Amino acid sequence: MSSSTHTPGRPALAGTYADGESARLHAVTVSLDADTLALDGEGVAVRWQVAKLRRLPDRPDGAAVISEKGSDARLWIGASDRDVLRTWFPRLFAPGRTRRGTLILGAALTGIAAASLAFLFVGLPLLSRPLAHAVPLDVERRMGEQTNQMVTWFTDECETGEEARAALDSLGSRLYAVSDSPFEFRLRIVDAGFPNAFALPGGRILVTDELIDEMESPDELAGVLAHEAAHVAQRHVMAAQLREMGFGVLLELLIGGGSGAGQEIARTGATLESLRHTRGAESEADDYALQYLVAADMNPHGLADFFERMQAVLEGQTETEAEGDGAEAESEDTGEDTSASTDLPVEDVSEPSAEADDGSNERWLSSVLRTHPDTRARAERARAAAGQIGWSGEPALNETEWAALQAVCSDGSIPGDTPLERVRNRIDDVFKPENGQSRTETGGADQPPATPPH
Amino acid sequence: MTDEPTPASGSNVPDENGPAEPATPASEPAGNGGERLVFAQSGTIGGILPITLLNALLNIVTLTLWRFWGRTRVRRYLWSTTTINGTPMEYTGSGWELFRSFIVVMVLVFLPIYGVFFAAQLLLPPETVMLVFGLAYIPILIFFSWLLGLAVWIARRYRLSRTTWRGIRFGQAGSANTYAWASVGYGLLSGITLGWYAPAAEMRLTRRLWRETFYGDRQFRILQEDEGLAGPLYPTFALAWIAGVAGYVGFIWAYMYVLFGGFENIGDTPPIPDAMMIAKIYGLALVYALFVGLASLPYAAALLRRKAQILGLEGLTFRLDARSLSLGWIYVTNFLIIALTLGFGLPVAQLRLWRYIFKRLEAEGEIDIEAVRQNADRGPKAGEGLADAFDIGNVI
Numbered sequence: 001m002s003s004s005t006h007t008p009g010r011p012a013l014a015g016t017y018a019d020g021e022s023a024r025l026h027a028v029t030v031s032l033d034a035d036t037l038a039l040d041g042e043g044v045a046v047r048w049q050v051a052k053l054r055r056l057p058d059r060p061d062g063a064a065v066i067s068e069k070g071s072d073a074r075l076w077i078g079a080s081d082r083d084v085l086r087t088w089f090p091r092l093f094a095p096g097r098t099r100r101g102t103l104i105l106g107a108a109l110t111g112i113a114a115a116s117l118a119f120l121f122v123g124l125p126l127l128s129r130p131l132a133h134a135v136p137l138d139v140e141r142r143m144g145e146q147t148n149q150m151v152t153w154f155t156d157e158c159e160t161g162e163e164a165r166a167a168l169d170s171l172g173s174r175l176y177a178v179s180d181s182p183f184e185f186r187l188r189i190v191d192a193g194f195p196n197a198f199a200l201p202g203g204r205i206l207v208t209d210e211l212i213d214e215m216e217s218p219d220e221l222a223g224v225l226a227h228e229a230a231h232v233a234q235r236h237v238m239a240a241q242l243r244e245m246g247f248g249v250l251l252e253l254l255i256g257g258g259s260g261a262g263q264e265i266a267r268t269g270a271t272l273e274s275l276r277h278t279r280g281a282e283s284e285a286d287d288y289a290l291q292y293l294v295a296a297d298m299n300p301h302g303l304a305d306f307f308e309r310m311q312a313v314l315e316g317q318t319e320t321e322a323e324g325d326g327a328e329a330e331s332e333d334t335g336e337d338t339s340a341s342t343d344l345p346v347e348d349v350s351e352p353s354a355e356a357d358d359g360s361n362e363r364w365l366s367s368v369l370r371t372h373p374d375t376r377a378r379a380e381r382a383r384a385a386a387g388q389i390g391w392s393g394e395p396a397l398n399e400t401e402w403a404a405l406q407a408v409c410s411d412g413s414i415p416g417d418t419p420l421e422r423v424r425n426r427i428d429d430v431f432k433p434e435n436g437q438s439r440t441e442t443g444g445a446d447q448p449p450a451t452p453p454h
Numbered sequence: 455m456t457d458e459p460t461p462a463s464g465s466n467v468p469d470e471n472g473p474a475e476p477a478t479p480a481s482e483p484a485g486n487g488g489e490r491l492v493f494a495q496s497g498t499i500g501g502i503l504p505i506t507l508l509n510a511l512l513n514i515v516t517l518t519l520w521r522f523w524g525r526t527r528v529r530r531y532l533w534s535t536t537t538i539n540g541t542p543m544e545y546t547g548s549g550w551e552l553f554r555s556f557i558v559v560m561v562l563v564f565l566p567i568y569g570v571f572f573a574a575q576l577l578l579p580p581e582t583v584m585l586v587f588g589l590a591y592i593p594i595l596i597f598f599s600w601l602l603g604l605a606v607w608i609a610r611r612y613r614l615s616r617t618t619w620r621g622i623r624f625g626q627a628g629s630a631n632t633y634a635w636a637s638v639g640y641g642l643l644s645g646i647t648l649g650w651y652a653p654a655a656e657m658r659l660t661r662r663l664w665r666e667t668f669y670g671d672r673q674f675r676i677l678q679e680d681e682g683l684a685g686p687l688y689p690t691f692a693l694a695w696i697a698g699v700a701g702y703v704g705f706i707w708a709y710m711y712v713l714f715g716g717f718e719n720i721g722d723t724p725p726i727p728d729a730m731m732i733a734k735i736y737g738l739a740l741v742y743a744l745f746v747g748l749a750s751l752p753y754a755a756a757l758l759r760r761k762a763q764i765l766g767l768e769g770l771t772f773r774l775d776a777r778s779l780s781l782g783w784i785y786v787t788n789f790l791i792i793a794l795t796l797g798f799g800l801p802v803a804q805l806r807l808w809r810y811i812f813k814r815l816e817a818e819g820e821i822d823i824e825a826v827r828q829n830a831d832r833g834p835k836a837g838e839g840l841a842d843a844f845d846i847g848n849v850i
Contacts, residue, residue: 018620018621018622019621020621020622020828021827021828022622022670022824022825022826022827022828023619023620023621023622023670023823023824023825023826023827024620024823024824025541025620056544057530057534059534059542060496060497060501060534060535060537060542065544072618072621072622072623072828073621074544074620074621102508105523105549106512106515106516106520109512109516109519109520110515110516112516112519113515113516113517113519116517117517139576139577142576142577142578142579143575143576145579146575146579146583149581245572248568249565249568252560252564252568253560254517254518254519255517255518
């Protein structure tokens with residue numbers, strides 16, 4: 001090429017140069033003069049400071065690409081001259097230079113990811129309790145109403161008779177009187193295909209009719225309700241809600257709007273995990289439940305009885321629910337009731353193996369992630385504590401009241417309550433806020449974003 | 455988004471922020487006239503595979519935080535293996551730019567939106583929330599589709615400004631806001647016309663983007679004005695549309711048949727779905743998707759051809775020889791690659807589509823390349839966070 005101005009004796013390379021000003025390519029001679037790289041060609045006399053040189057990724061044909069910091073200009077040196085170039089600029093061609101950068105960046109990002117995870121799984125649960133207590137009562141109450149409304153909107157309906165209503169109210173107010181709960185307890189029976197009880201924010205406690213069917217005495221119900229009441233009083237429910245929100249926001253920050261399979265799994269898993277009460281909260285609720293039962297003069301063995309029954313269900317028993325479920329109920333709630341025979345109370349899903357035959361992914365996931373103290377241990381603890389406590393022997397509800405509760409939802413959903421009608425009810429609810437208060441409902445296939453159980 | 459680029463208007467005035475050491479502007483295009491352009495793509499699966507594997511590994515351990523750098527590497531590879539007259543294109547963007555922009559968008563755009571939603575849910579009675587969001591449903595939808603339009607435009611400007619050939623940048627001028635509103639409006643029109651406006655909408659949006667696209671100081675032109683912009687697309691679109699409707703009706707019928715166990719039982723209480731029935735329904739959905747997908751291929755290919763056809767730059771016109779079958783093969787195999795690798799194989803799929811396009815792209819006519827000067831607009835400082843938040847940042 002036109003090798004004009006480079007100092008004779010110095011090695012020179014042929015290169016192609018674009019000045020970053022025009023799209024014209026120039027053939028240049030490239031030579032190194034101390035700390036200056038000289039590019040000379042027809043109409044080109046460029047001097048680059050070696051200290052400011054940068055190397056860009058090679059071209060696919062193996063040519064090296066050199067530029068100056070901040071410059072659009074490019075110098076291409078063919079693959080055959082790379083070796084010379086390497087001796088000129090060992091720093092730019094240092095092996096593993098880019099690899100080290102990748103390693104450092106990768107390690108730093110992994111660190112950030114790990115720290116975020118640690119915060120999500122350790123920091124957030126620790127913070128959620130004190131934060132929950134700082135949430136104004138009014139806000140929590142509204143949240144509870146919101147969730148309760150969702151339950152109503154997303155499930156079928158069935159009737160709660162006056163007597164049953166009165167029995168529930170009396171249980172609620174007796175527990176409220178002995179607790180230091182900032183919220184009154186408002187109980188509702190919902191028709192669902194699995195035995196469970198859960199507390200919503202703001203004092204609402206939902207019990208499924210399936211759970212009542214499983215029980216043999218009102219004392220067991222009182223035990224479970226006392227436990228849920230303790231979650232409300234200690235504001236565990238609010239804490240779980242805060243964890244869920246924190247999880248949502250932080251995960252969004254971390255993984256962005258992506259909708260890949262991995263991201264979806266992370267989101268679902270995290271939501272399930274965050275909504276669960278912590279192990280500490282569970283034991284605390286058990287302890288408070290006993291105190292409430294004693295103070296309200298209810299059978300302190302109720303809680304232990306309940307845990308044992310659930311343990312029995314877990315171990316594959318089939319009789320209790322056969323007797324619990326009236327045969328006539330089967331014809332109505334087909335899908336729900338069939339699954340109920342294998343569904344385990346969420347209370348007990350601590351053993352994934354027992355869940356394996358269920359086949360429901362969500363349940364399986366929830367059981368795997370479960371952190372509960374296992375039911376048997378809780379039953380033993382509750383039994384031991386109850387043994388030292390006296391009680392008048394009066395059942396929590398009299399026989400008529402108990403029968404009224406058991407009758408709720410047992411005749412299935414109101415005929416003609418089709419999905420279309422539910423949509424209409426939902427619209428009605430928006431415009432007439434007052435109805436839907438004393439409803440109980442059927443279904444439960446699509447669970448509301450409620451605080452889950454225990 | 456108010457950052458209006460101002461491309462140097464065909465003058466020889468060097469960019470003020472130009473290279474630290476301007477080369478001697480000696481050799482002006484001494485009338486050596488035009489050059490023809492030849493595109494080539496030399497990317498290989500073997501070349502993209504190491505990048506793909508490293509990205510997969512790092513995306514897992516960093517909980518996807520690596521994605522910004524990973525995406526940058528993929529682009530760098532695709533660009534650098536694409537040559538025009540033997541000189542490769544270069545991608546000059548960086549992972550940091552993408553990361554920074556993502557953080558900014560999250561903090562300034564999405565956290566406030568979350569905040570409003572959360573606060574509304576917490577503080578208002580549920581009926582009011584439903585009422586407010588019910589009434590605001592359409593405005594909210596419009597807002598988000600406007601935001602999506604912004605994201606598309608901003609991301610494109612970023613990518614073009616980080617694409618150079620012979621040291622000269624591409625660029626996008628115009629207004630993000632105007633484009634976003636246009637895309638909202640065209641979207642509404644497409645909805646109102648049951649989709650029949652969609653080809654026109656697509657071409658009009660394409661025109662909007664390309665007529666404000668620059669290579670250096672040279673602006674792309676649209677050879678076809680309003681009349682007939684999308685006209686040639688309609689036969690293939692009609693095929694896709696009719697197949698879509700017919701396929702949907704057929705799918706619903708078959709679905710009912712499977713669900714109720716025969717047409718005579720429709721209206722009875724459906725039996726409980728068992729595994730077999732669910733498998734059948736998924737099978738039906740797959741057949742439906744394949745049918746509609748196949749019927750849409752001629753339209754997809756025609757769209758690619760048409761987009762290249764309406765484009766001009768100086769004396770150049772473009773031709774993209776996309777065909778239904780070959781494009782269909784790329785789409786189907788890419789879908790399988792992505793699905794079977796749980797998304798980690800995306801770079802391979804992107805390479806295959808990219809290669810398809812550049813192997814079939816031809817330019818006719820000539821351009822005086824040596825007369826092209828640098829684009830004065832350096833582009834945005836940060837990347838395409840909004841697009842990433844909408845999960846469209848992975849566009850190559």
